[in-house]
Amino acid sequence: VVVAIGDATETGRISRLMQAAVPLSTPLTRKIEWFSKVLLYVILALAALTFAVGTWRGETAFDMFMAAVALAVGAIPEGLPAAVTVTLAIGVSRMAKRRAIVRKLPAVETLGGTTVICTDKTGTLTQNQMTVQAVAAGGESFAVGGVGYAPHGRIGRGGEPVEASGALRECLLAGLLCNDAALERKNGVWAISGDPTEGALIVAAMKAGLDPEQAAAGLPRIDELPFESRCQYMATLHAPVPSASSPGDGGVIYLKGAVEKVLERCSAMLSADGAEVALDRDAVERSAADMAGQGLRVLALARGTAAAGQKSLEHGDLRSGLVFLGLQGMMDPPRPEAIQAVEACRRAGIAVKMITGDHAVTAAAIAAKIGLAGKAEIRVLSGRELAGMDASALAEAAQTAHVFARVEPEQKLRLVQALQAGGQVVAMTGDGVNDAPALKQADIGVAMGMSGTEVAKEAADMVLLDDNFASIEAAVEEGRGVFDNLTKFIVWTLPTNFGEGLVITAAVLTGAALPILPVQILWINMTTAVLLGLMLAFEPIEKGIMGRPPRDPGMPILTPALLWRVATVSALLLAGSFGLFEWELRHGAAVDYARTVAANVFVVGELFYLFNCRSMSASMFSLGVFSNPWMVGGVALMALLQWLFTYLPAMNAWFRTAPIDAWAWLRILLVGVAIYGVIGLEKRLRKRRG
Numbered sequence: 001v002v003v004a005i006g007d008a009t010e011t012g013r014i015s016r017l018m019q020a021a022v023p024l025s026t027p028l029t030r031k032i033e034w035f036s037k038v039l040l041y042v043i044l045a046l047a048a049l050t051f052a053v054g055t056w057r058g059e060t061a062f063d064m065f066m067a068a069v070a071l072a073v074g075a076i077p078e079g080l081p082a083a084v085t086v087t088l089a090i091g092v093s094r095m096a097k098r099r100a101i102v103r104k105l106p107a108v109e110t111l112g113g114t115t116v117i118c119t120d121k122t123g124t125l126t127q128n129q130m131t132v133q134a135v136a137a138g139g140e141s142f143a144v145g146g147v148g149y150a151p152h153g154r155i156g157r158g159g160e161p162v163e164a165s166g167a168l169r170e171c172l173l174a175g176l177l178c179n180d181a182a183l184e185r186k187n188g189v190w191a192i193s194g195d196p197t198e199g200a201l202i203v204a205a206m207k208a209g210l211d212p213e214q215a216a217a218g219l220p221r222i223d224e225l226p227f228e229s230r231c232q233y234m235a236t237l238h239a240p241v242p243s244a245s246s247p248g249d250g251g252v253i254y255l256k257g258a259v260e261k262v263l264e265r266c267s268a269m270l271s272a273d274g275a276e277v278a279l280d281r282d283a284v285e286r287s288a289a290d291m292a293g294q295g296l297r298v299l300a301l302a303r304g305t306a307a308a309g310q311k312s313l314e315h316g317d318l319r320s321g322l323v324f325l326g327l328q329g330m331m332d333p334p335r336p337e338a339i340q341a342v343e344a345c346r347r348a349g350i351a352v353k354m355i356t357g358d359h360a361v362t363a364a365a366i367a368a369k370i371g372l373a374g375k376a377e378i379r380v381l382s383g384r385e386l387a388g389m390d391a392s393a394l395a396e397a398a399q400t401a402h403v404f405a406r407v408e409p410e411q412k413l414r415l416v417q418a419l420q421a422g423g424q425v426v427a428m429t430g431d432g433v434n435d436a437p438a439l440k441q442a443d444i445g446v447a448m449g450m451s452g453t454e455v456a457k458e459a460a461d462m463v464l465l466d467d468n469f470a471s472i473e474a475a476v477e478e479g480r481g482v483f484d485n486l487t488k489f490i491v492w493t494l495p496t497n498f499g500e501g502l503v504i505t506a507a508v509l510t511g512a513a514l515p516i517l518p519v520q521i522l523w524i525n526m527t528t529a530v531l532l533g534l535m536l537a538f539e540p541i542e543k544g545i546m547g548r549p550p551r552d553p554g555m556p557i558l559t560p561a562l563l564w565r566v567a568t569v570s571a572l573l574l575a576g577s578f579g580l581f582e583w584e585l586r587h588g589a590a591v592d593y594a595r596t597v598a599a600n601v602f603v604v605g606e607l608f609y610l611f612n613c614r615s616m617s618a619s620m621f622s623l624g625v626f627s628n629p630w631m632v633g634g635v636a637l638m639a640l641l642q643w644l645f646t647y648l649p650a651m652n653a654w655f656r657t658a659p660i661d662a663w664a665w666l667r668i669l670l671v672g673v674a675i676y677g678v679i680g681l682e683k684r685l686r687k688r689r690g
Helices: 010-020 027-056 061-075 080-097 107-112 166-177 196-207 212-218 259-263 281-293 336-347 360-370 383-387 391-400 409-421 433-441 454-459 469-510 518-531 533-538 560-586 591-612 629-647 649-655 662-688
Strands: 100-102 116-120 131-137 140-144 155-157 182-186 189-193 221-225 233-238 252-257 266-270 276-278 297-305 322-331 351-356 380-382 403-405 426-430 444-448 462-464
Touching: 010 433, 027 061, 027 469, 061 469, 061 518, 080 100, 080 107, 080 469, 080 518, 080 533, 100 469, 107 444, 107 469, 116 409, 116 469, 131 166, 131 196, 131 281, 140 166, 166 196, 166 212, 166 252, 166 266, 166 297, 166 322, 182 196, 189 196, 196 212, 196 297, 196 322, 252 259, 259 281, 259 297, 259 322, 281 297, 281 322, 281 360, 336 351, 336 360, 336 469, 351 360, 360 380, 360 403, 380 383, 383 391, 383 403, 383 409, 391 409, 409 426, 409 433, 426 433, 426 469, 433 444, 433 454, 444 454, 462 469, 469 518, 469 533, 469 560, 469 591, 518 533, 518 591, 518 629, 518 649, 533 591, 533 629, 560 591, 560 662, 591 629, 591 662, 629 649
Parallel strands: 116 351, 116 426, 266 322, 351 403, 380 403, 426 444, 444 462
Antiparallel strands: 100 462, 131 140, 131 322, 140 155, 182 189, 221 233, 233 252, 252 297, 266 276, 297 322
């Protein structure tokens, strides 16, 4: 019976949620946009000032227009778009080597600015190899031996093995039949086909001597209600076969799911010998809490009787009257590398929040083992609590909670929005179709490559090939390195651009000839940006980068300290270039000769300053002079091109340059050394001041 089509279906509802999730611009694109606007206004203001002052001093409008053009050409960082793209592309390549595939280029940097990571538990923080370790049935508790998917191990009580009978057997049989997984042995290795949780139930039943094929033949399945996040249970209907497991003439219904969802449908329970007795709800809840406190994921199992001749199963058949069979507690052990990665994120000031469908107590125990809150007390919020919160209450709770348990898929979207409303940069992991809206809404959506659906991967910005949280931490480290290198390029290129603009402005204000021509400025900007500036994109990640706190999302790319550095280098380039230009003219040099000296001051000054920009705080010697071989090659090639620019006759004709002597080169090198020394001293002083 068709009950809905299009947007009215469940798939359509998810589609509507995805459409409602507004894709956010990344922190990098927002900052670059703001930076570009500010730079545009500054350049226009300087160009207008140059034109106005020059014409007021009696210069021709044409000459002042050319001066304004030269200023604009000098001040615009032509290499910035290429540098951003290349740096991000290098980051993508590095992340791919660390098992993280980036689908959207700006996401590389966004990871580096992440302040909160919302992550799934199963398979991401844990090994995704569930093993039943405890069973509670008939008022008794049993321990299950063995680990992994190999059906080897015993079920015992008080250290002694027991035979599975009565309530214990029925509990294990329910887990075996209400199940869609399969246990297979390939090349001597036991593996699960299907959900790991269901696989663990099969293994536990086989440890008790139950055979999956014989059980299925004795109670063939007629119908099922698959697990849904909304219902939090799965149920199966089996053919009526006269046996102790199927009393009366009707079929038997098996149900497994969350403890609270199963208990509310039960009115009786099995005793140790298999007889039906009154349900002791308090005792069951204490057993579930005890298991959850040990970090076990707890599933409850129940049995019901179907009507004679019943061929289909409806949710209405499960509302009441079921018989509670028992609890099975399983453990999905944390990944050792995930524990280390969570600790690294916490040192880096990144909050890690776990989102799971497990019981709150179980989730808290796992979170404590992983170290989600360090030594602090784990704060857990359930999906039921989240449902009762308004937007403001949710925003506050989302900031302080460490674990969100029994969360509905739609609540993930609300959590992302609440964190973003608090100014956080959010990375969200997910694998299912229902996770797609939250993945799209997050600043950086991370889909699972192994267990993820295609819908989740399409909605995400990044895909983890190994579904491992450690890969997220590695990607965050790479993202921080990418932003570092972008900042280094911007801090390196701006003094050249501003210095060239200031040289033009100074010439107009003093009535002097232009020290550098527009075509020479274009040569300087294009060659140095490619051969010098872009080499910063290959800088290795600095040590201790994950020991820094996250960047403030509202902070601009250039901090006041970096702006001061840009202004200092711009002033030094202005003094060196304009000063040597006037020096050469006063000592009888031709204008082309003096302009060649001025142009080389900018190139040599940029070269020396480049080594300062390899780190915003450390010297190049602490990094290793040859730790970036790309930079060494770029410097060598730039020196060759500048030699051709100065001495090759064809270049002299094209760029109106002239050969210069060794003394001129000495003066140029002294300017470069002065720039390196001043900035090195400034970094040391800032480091001493903390």
